[in-house]
Amino acid sequence: MSIADSATTSGAPARRGRPGYDREGLLAVAVQLFNEQGYDATSVADLAKRLGLTKSALYHHFSSKEELLAVALEAALGGLEAVLDEPGAREGAASDRLRHVLTGATDVLVAQLPAVTLLLRVRGNSAVEQAALERRRVFDHRVTGLVAEAQAEGSVRDDVDAAVAARLLFGMINSVVEWYRPGGSVDGDRLGADIVRIALDGLRTA
Secondary structure, X not given: OOHHHHHHHHHOOOOOOOOOOXXXXXXXXXXHHHHHXXXXXXXXXXXXXXXOOOHHHHHHHOOOHHHHHHHHHHHHHHHHHHHHOOHHHHOOOHHHHHHHHHHHHHHXXXXXXXXXXXXXXXXXXXXXXXXXXXXXXXXXXXXXHHHHHHHHOOOEOOOOOHHHHHHHHHHHHHOXXXXXXXXXXXXXXXXXXXXXXXXXXXXXXX
């Protein structure tokens, strides 16, 4: 199943039949387990045990472990891709658009922390993972283009390769999955602005 196929699946009305879990709740537990054990190391039996369900009850909601992965990755990738299509990412000076994208991407990470964590750990061992990695490459390419535009307009220093700058910027953003915890001392609502302030100040020409 491709990730595109999963978007249709995830948009369908939630199937409810077994008490205790709907699709959203079951998906949340599955993603948590994938992040703890690794996707490849997690079996359907592991999922059923963690959920306290039989395998048949699990299959009532999702057709396979691969579908769980695809739906989770869609939540992360769909959110990131949507940021690039927002007016703030398409209109105005390149430096302002870059700021919008970096802030928006951080907001997606905070809102979809488990799913983004899972996305950052996929290695391309299945068709679903390969499709996700390709979408990440396209996203990265678009961000690199935005950095290059900001360099061309003179608002961002051009003595750093645009692709390297984009990787370093998102390296900072992606590191959030390792230390940010909802409900902790760090305010998730202002995290994106804080990261962008530190990151872009280091790239400004003046």
